[in-house]
Amino acid sequence: MARKKEYIEEEVIEKAMVLFWRNGYEMTSVRMLEKAMGINQFSMYSSFGSKHGVFLESIKCYSKRMSALIEKLKASNNGVEGIKQFFYDSILFSNEKENEKGCLITNTSNEFAESEDKMIKELIVKFTTNLKGIFIEKLRADTSKDEEVLAQQGNYLLIAKQGLSVASRVYGQKELNDYIEMTFKNL
Amino acid sequence: MARKKEYIEEEVIEKAMVLFWRNGYEMTSVRMLEKAMGINQFSMYSSFGSKHGVFLESIKCYSKRMSALIEKLKASNNGVEGIKQFFYDSILFSNEKENEKGCLITNTSNEFAESEDKMIKELIVKFTTNLKGIFIEKLRADTSKDEEVLAQQGNYLLIAKQGLSVASRVYGQKELNDYIEMTFKNL
DNA sequence: AGTGAAACTAAGCTACTGCTTAGCTATAGC
DNA sequence: GCTATAGCTAAGCAGTAGCTTAGTTTCACT
Numbered sequence: 001m002a003r004k005k006e007y008i009e010e011e012v013i014e015k016a017m018v019l020f021w022r023n024g025y026e027m028t029s030v031r032m033l034e035k036a037m038g039i040n041q042f043s044m045y046s047s048f049g050s051k052h053g054v055f056l057e058s059i060k061c062y063s064k065r066m067s068a069l070i071e072k073l074k075a076s077n078n079g080v081e082g083i084k085q086f087f088y089d090s091i092l093f094s095n096e097k098e099n100e101k102g103c104l105i106t107n108t109s110n111e112f113a114e115s116e117d118k119m120i121k122e123l124i125v126k127f128t129t130n131l132k133g134i135f136i137e138k139l140r141a142d143t144s145k146d147e148e149v150l151a152q153q154g155n156y157l158l159i160a161k162q163g164l165s166v167a168s169r170v171y172g173q174k175e176l177n178d179y180i181e182m183t184f185k186n187l
Numbered sequence: 188m189a190r191k192k193e194y195i196e197e198e199v200i201e202k203a204m205v206l207f208w209r210n211g212y213e214m215t216s217v218r219m220l221e222k223a224m225g226i227n228q229f230s231m232y233s234s235f236g237s238k239h240g241v242f243l244e245s246i247k248c249y250s251k252r253m254s255a256l257i258e259k260l261k262a263s264n265n266g267v268e269g270i271k272q273f274f275y276d277s278i279l280f281s282n283e284k285e286n287e288k289g290c291l292i293t294n295t296s297n298e299f300a301e302s303e304d305k306m307i308k309e310l311i312v313k314f315t316t317n318l319k320g321i322f323i324e325k326l327r328a329d330t331s332k333d334e335e336v337l338a339q340q341g342n343y344l345l346i347a348k349q350g351l352s353v354a355s356r357v358y359g360q361k362e363l364n365d366y367i368e369m370t371f372k373n374l
Numbered sequence: 375a376g377t378g379a380a381a382c383t384a385a386g387c388t389a390c391t392g393c394t395t396a397g398c399t400a401t402a403g404c
Numbered sequence: 405g406c407t408a409t410a411g412c413t414a415a416g417c418a419g420t421a422g423c424t425t426a427g428t429t430t431c432a433c434t
Contacts, residue, residue, distance in 0.1 A: 190431050
């Protein structure tokens, strides 16, 4: 006894996800979402409650899409080779969405670093701890590597993420494949 | 034959720098700058032209303040120990400004990653390539380390900075000292 | 003391933010 | 075919963004 929705929520959220991925949360306005999602602000707010709600669903959508790649990583028996493949797959996913950005969760983690947003933090922690665990497991399983070296590399990764390191972000996404190649060929 | 300025540009820029350092460019409003710098918007605009102008000068100010630490790093003869000291000095500089954030240049590099802002990019590249060069030089000079391992560590650093890595940003600034300690004690 | 130029204050400009609401339209059940 | 209900459109809300400007004050010079 009422009118039908003229859109499918999963479909419009996927479009929102791409936009948030490209611009980040703060740099994406409700007007931009309106255009990209192809629905009116009213529909957006009645479906997802707020801009924040749209963002949360977008992250969940991203997380869901990454699950397939993570399952593939889990299933791989070769430690380092599996992780390398995972990086390639991630880039493929980005290209598919015509997106030059890295990982949406990492970007969000950076943008919300000083924020107290519990729902966002929870989603990030859930995603990253899971993946970190799988990485460690895969690397441990690789008997060809010295554990001491792996530990050091892990710590370097953490320090770099802390942003205290001053390694530049000058290089573009294009050169990334080369870096991955360079890094993993020595492992 | 005119009125005197009631403020010193270097002094108010230092206050702007601290604010930008804490909040980033976009999250710092002209009203906030007005209060922090203790001058009126008109004065701000007549001295620096725009919010962007204030930001550029703030980065230059930061860069200048870091020069002292960089000179100390250059003068050090012990490779890894010098870099470790540099990290500690950086934290000290942050604490001095009652600031929990990492490096302003790194933060800016992240915030302006997809931007086309040439002046900002130029300042970032200048700062980072210089420091990266010094790091490499210092590490090369340390004969106690295997060059292969160093190369790998450098690449990891780059990959992590690219944001493709999914190492979490969950850890706070407080734990950072421990991480530095952990990382360098194995070097 | 009077004058011109620069620095000051405070109000106001337009554009945009996230979000709401009044009024119209399509639909399922009777 | 009528009605209740939910979705739709588009205008508009208050708040804030970066920036400008009209009007006033201070000062070095004559």
